[in-house]
């Protein structure tokens with residue numbers, strides 16, 4: 001089966017867990033002391049995808065500089081709970097809405113958008129009700145999943161859900177809305193991630 005190269009951009013406030021989600025998905029690991037990153041593309045060896053992480057500090061023109069040869073998918077993150085940083089949950093939820101607005105204005109049409117409410121393991125500190133986030137996601141026709149990179153909750157699922165919405169492109173360049181199946185690259189069999 002032919003491989004397609006796709007790009008997933010992870011957008012969201014600093015500290016919402018973009019890097020941690022990538023690490024959990026690619027390496028099945030979690031680092032509580034992970035360093036902040038800004039805009040460093042990360043190769044995904046498992047699925048021949050390229051992940052680009054973008055923090056909210058970057059300008060829209062820079063961070064929404066999508067490459068047309070890729071089918072572009074977007075995972076927008078916020079955390080559903082208050083967090084011990086100077087950013088509160090409402091900030092990250094509001095930032096998410098701003099990202100969506102920018103995507104609608106500057107992103108390609110028919111972009112696949114998924115919203116992840118990360119850090120759902122901190123349920124005692126929950127302050128954004130799941131229903132509010134779900135209602136918002138429904139209103140923009142986005143996928144919504146609550147995730148925890150720490151406890152490996154729904155990390156694979158969010159990417160599987162995204163993959164289901166990716167149109168299949170046939171050899172003639174036409175597309176259908178059937179989605180496609182995620183799989184592992186044979187050449188990367190030494191990797192131990194799931």
Ligand SMILES: Nc1nc2c(ncn2[C@@H]2O[C@H](COP(=O)(O)OP(=O)(O)OP(=O)(O)O)[C@@H](O)[C@H]2O)c(=O)[nH]1
Nearest residue numbers: 014015016017018019020032036037119148149150
């Ligand atoms: N409890 C909990 N902590 C998490 C989770 N995901 C990430 N963290 C922690 O949140 C902090 C920030 O995580 P990062 O993955 O660096 O967040 P980021 O969005 O990539 O941050 P920037 O690189 O600054 O944009 C780190 O201390 C992580 O260990 C999670 O699901 N649950």
